Amino acid sequence: MKRSGRRPGNQDTKASILEAARRAFAEKGFDQSSIRAIAGDAGVDPALVHHYFGTKEKLFLAAMNAPINPGELIPQALSGPREQAGERLVRMALTVWDSPAGSAAVAMFRSAMSNEWTARLLREFVVTQILRRAVASLVLDPAEAPLRTSLVATQIAGMMIGRYVLRIEPMASADREVLVAAIAPNVQRFLDDPMPEVFSSYNGGRAPGAAGAPDPAGR
Amino acid sequence: MKRSGRRPGNQDTKASILEAARRAFAEKGFDQSSIRAIAGDAGVDPALVHHYFGTKEKLFLAAMNAPINPGELIPQALSGPREQAGERLVRMALTVWDSPAGSAAVAMFRSAMSNEWTARLLREFVVTQILRRAVASLVLDPAEAPLRTSLVATQIAGMMIGRYVLRIEPMASADREVLVAAIAPNVQRFLDDPMPEVFSSYNGGRAPGAAGAPDPAGR
DNA sequence: CTTGAAATTCATCATGCGTTGAACTCATCG
DNA sequence: CGATGAGTTCAACGCATGATGAATTTCAAG
Numbered sequence: 073m074k075r076s077g078r079r080p081g082n083q084d085t086k087a088s089i090l091e092a093a094r095r096a097f098a099e100k101g102f103d104q105s106s107i108r109a110i111a112g113d114a115g116v117d118p119a120l121v122h123h124y125f126g127t128k129e130k131l132f133l134a135a136m137n138a139p140i141n142p143g144e145l146i147p148q149a150l151s152g153p154r155e156q157a158g159e160r161l162v163r164m165a166l167t168v169w170d171s172p173a174g175s176a177a178v179a180m181f182r183s184a185m186s187n188e189w190t191a192r193l194l195r196e197f198v199v200t201q202i203l204r205r206a207v208a209s210l211v212l213d214p215a216e217a218p219l220r221t222s223l224v225a226t227q228i229a230g231m232m233i234g235r236y237v238l239r240i241e242p243m244a245s246a247d248r249e250v251l252v253a254a255i256a257p258n259v260q261r262f263l264d265d266p267m268p269e270v271f272s273s274y275n276g277g278r279a280p281g282a283a284g285a286p287d288p289a290g291r
Numbered sequence: 292m293k294r295s296g297r298r299p300g301n302q303d304t305k306a307s308i309l310e311a312a313r314r315a316f317a318e319k320g321f322d323q324s325s326i327r328a329i330a331g332d333a334g335v336d337p338a339l340v341h342h343y344f345g346t347k348e349k350l351f352l353a354a355m356n357a358p359i360n361p362g363e364l365i366p367q368a369l370s371g372p373r374e375q376a377g378e379r380l381v382r383m384a385l386t387v388w389d390s391p392a393g394s395a396a397v398a399m400f401r402s403a404m405s406n407e408w409t410a411r412l413l414r415e416f417v418v419t420q421i422l423r424r425a426v427a428s429l430v431l432d433p434a435e436a437p438l439r440t441s442l443v444a445t446q447i448a449g450m451m452i453g454r455y456v457l458r459i460e461p462m463a464s465a466d467r468e469v470l471v472a473a474i475a476p477n478v479q480r481f482l483d484d485p486m487p488e489v490f491s492s493y494n495g496g497r498a499p500g501a502a503g504a505p506d507p508a509g510r
Numbered sequence: 511c512t513t514g515a516a517a518t519t520c521a522t523c524a525t526g527c528g529t530t531g532a533a534c535t536c537a538t539c540g
Numbered sequence: 541c542g543a544t545g546a547g548t549t550c551a552a553c554g555c556a557t558g559a560t561g562a563a564t565t566t567c568a569a570g
Contacts (some may be wrong), residue, residue, distance in 0.1 A: 087515080101405045103323060106557065117519050122559065124517095184457060185404030186320045191457055198459070222453060222462045223473055229457075230449020234441060238403065238410060238448075240417070243441045254442055254486060258477040267473060303545080326528065336549050341529065 086124050089114045094137040095180030102132055102187045120167065129189065136176050136193075146202055150209035157210055158224075158260030159201050165254045171238060178236050181229075185237070198225065216267060224260040231255055306345050308333045312354040316398035321351055321406045327501045348408065355395050355412075364423055371426035376429055377443075377479030378471060384447050388455060397455050400448075404456070417444065435486060442481040450474055 096105035107128055125131040149164040150157065154275040165202065168174045180197070181232040182192035203221045234243035243251070300358045311332040315324035326347055330337040344350040368383040369376065399416070402409035422440050450470065453462035462470070 104405060107559090108557070118558085119520080119560080120518060128558065139507065151394060182404065185452075186323060186401065194460060195457060196410050218461050219465065219473065221467075222459055224461065226449040226453045226462060226474075227446055227477070228449070229452050230445040230447070233404075234445045235450050238414065240414060240441055240444065243445060246438065252437075254481075255445075257445070258480060258486075262473075263475060263479075265476075326525075327526080337528085338530080338550080347528065359563060403548080 075079055083124060085114070085120065087130075089121055089124065094175050094179060097132060097183060097233060098175040099180075101179070101185065102183035102190050104186075107131070109187075130192070132183070133288060134207060138181055146205050147209070150206060152208060155264075156262070157263060158258075159252060159256035161261055162222065162228065162231070162256045163248070164233070166235075166248045166251060169232065180271050182237055218265070222261055224259055227255065227259055227262065254267055297505060300327035300498070302399040304333070304335055304339065308335060308340055308343065309354050310352075312350055313394050316351060316354060316402060319396070319401070320404065321402035322410050323405075326350070345495060351402070351409070357397055365424050366428070369425060374483075375481060377477075379446065380443065381450070381475045381478055382467070382471045384451070385454075385470060388451065389467065400451060400492060401456055436466075438486070439481055443478050446474065446478055446481065 089110065092110045093105070096113065099105075107121050108118045110131075111121050113184050114121075120133060125134055145164060145168065152160060164201045169177050180190065180194055184194035185191075203225075206221055206224075231243070233242045233250070234245075235246075308329065311329045316328045318324075326340050327337045329350075330340050340350060344353055364383060364387065368379045369412075370406065371379060386394055399409065399413055403413035422444070425440055425443075450462070451472070453459045454465075454470070455463075
């Protein structure tokens with residue numbers, strides 16, 4: 073009865089740990105996933121996980137790093153006719169998240185909901201990898217860009233929540249193109265529609281001179 | 292040096308436990324909040340929490356029950372000119388969540404993101420307390436109602452996420468009326484705009500190309 | 511065939527958790 | 541005053557977690 077020691081043959085245990093880790097993080101988020109459970113799922117001793125990845129946080133980073141590659145996708149979604157940007161953004165988000173590689177995105181998102189550390193990661197990722205490119209690609213009034221892009225993010229994040237996290241019907245099982253058709257127009261409007269006048273008191277207006285406190289502009 | 296025993300005077304410890312519990316649940320969600328931390332925050336021994344509330348789940352329910360009272364708010368937001376329903380919904384959501392009592396709502400939402408039990412609670416709450424009333428109050432084509440209402444929920448949930456959970460700027464600190472002005476029109480469109488034709492392949496119509504699509508639950 | 515590195519496991523530590531039951535202290539009522 | 545019970549704390553149990561270091565087995569190079 074052998075107990076410890078190296079396994080015979082060449083098996084890529086490291087990869088299967090990463091796979092199990094992504095599954096776990098996607099299903100339950102960072103905090104609720106235990107290294108022990110991940111190791112068990114990968115058919116491996118928990119200590120091996122530490123041997124390869126050191127700490128749980130590094131494991132998370134390693135599990136995220138491989139499949140999340142915004143360098144290709146984002147520009148692809150942003151390039152093209154500007155009036156279809158909303159549609160491309162929504163479709164890309166759904167496509168990525170529905171794909172097997174998308175489990176990393178789900179993991180990232182789900183974890184960010186309850187863990188401060190991963191929330192910071194996601195914020196940074198969104199800002200540096202997505203928003204900046206978006207602002208550069210889509211021609212946006214720099215004064216309005218922050219609010220416009222975060223409104224877009226808001227709508228897409230809400231879609232994610234409904235479909236992948238809370239799994240509210242019929243969002244959860246609706247056909248992808250149904251959602252694209254329903255949501256894309258509103259995303260497009262966040263990019264294009266003139267912002268209401270009260271808006272000027274918030275961003276670029278600089279009217280009453282207060283930077284931090286927005287003007288109580290009741291209408 | 293006294294250690295244990297009843298405290299002098301009449302102090303409402305039970306209430307301050309509930310208060311600390313709501314704070315904790317709102318800030319960190321159900322799983323990440325420990326009874327020990329809540330007890331410490333309330334200046335009390337952890338055992339006292341169990342003495343009053345029995346289990347952690349019952350504590351959560353007790354902390355939610357008091358301030359969440361949709362019986363009044365929802366009808367109030369739904370009644371009124373139909374073409375301003377979007378605006379009233381968005382403003383109500385922001386108002387409730389910004390209020391001190393809203394910490395319960397934040398707690399519920401945040402917890403639902405990472406804990407299955409609370410997610411079920413939220414789903415049930417949303418469906419029975421909000422969606423049904425909404426469908427009844429706003430005149431909606433029954434065939435389209437599920438998707439329309441969940442699209443609305445999606446947009447509002449996304450706003451919540453950005454403003455209260457992920458705290459993405461400028462959503463987090465934008466003036467309430469700025470968000471109302473920016474988001475309400477899109478909510479209104481989810482209620483009113485004709486759904487794209489591809490939509491018919493989802494809810495009733497059996498249109499072409501719906502082969503591999505998952506069968507929706509409603510029907 | 512030897513040797514050293516890599517892969518893998520075991521046993522263990524320290525920590526924090528939810529929960530429990532017994533003990534202690536105070537307020538109130540007779 | 542004495543008794544009763546509610547309020548409150550202490551000490552502990554059992555469990556799960558992330559982490560560590562030594563021990564064991566296999567592989568590959570010399």
